[in-house]
Amino acid sequence: MAPAVTVRRASPDERARLSSLQKLLSHPSSDLLDSWPTVGTVLVSVDSDDAPVGYLLAIGDHLAELAVAPGFRREGRGTDLIDAYHAQRPDSQLTLFVYPENAVARACYESLGFEVDGRVADAFAGEEGIRMIRQPK
Incomplete structure (x- = not known):
C-alpha cells in the first residue's frame, strides 16, 4: 500500500529543493521557476518530513512543469498534484x-x-x- 500523499502550496524558501527537482526534467525552464511567485502557482507533493519530492508548476490553466523524484514515483504523486490543481480550478x-x-x-x-x-x-x-x-x- 502506497503511503498517503500530501499536496500543498510551495513556499518561496523551498526554491533550492524545487530547482533540484526541476533538473530531472529533460528540458527544464529555470526562468519559469525563477518567476513562479509572481506569475504562477507551484504545488508540491511532500514526504513524511514535509520536504518536497515532486512539484507541479502552473500558469493559469496551463500545466508548465511536473516532476517527481525517482524514489517517489509510481505512488500517485503526479496524479495527486494534477488533481489538486484542477480542484482549485474546477471550471477550467x-x-x-x-x-x-x-x-x-x-x-x-x-x-x-x-x-x-x-x-x-x-x-x-x-x-x-x-x-x-x-x-x-
Whole structure:
C-alpha cells in the first residue's frame, strides 16, 4: 500500500529543493521557476518530513512543469498534484504540452483524462510538442 500523499502550496524558501527537482526534467525552464511567485502557482507533493519530492508548476490553466523524484514515483504523486490543481480550478480546461516521442508521459496524461488536441510547432522553445487538454470537472 502506497503511503498517503500530501499536496500543498510551495513556499518561496523551498526554491533550492524545487530547482533540484526541476533538473530531472529533460528540458527544464529555470526562468519559469525563477518567476513562479509572481506569475504562477507551484504545488508540491511532500514526504513524511514535509520536504518536497515532486512539484507541479502552473500558469493559469496551463500545466508548465511536473516532476517527481525517482524514489517517489509510481505512488500517485503526479496524479495527486494534477488533481489538486484542477480542484482549485474546477471550471477550467487545463492544458499541457508533451514531447511527441514521450509515449509514457502521454499515456499517463491520457489516463488522467487529458486528450490530444494537436501538434504545436513551437511548444518547447523551437521544438514540436503535443498539446493535451483536460476538460473541467
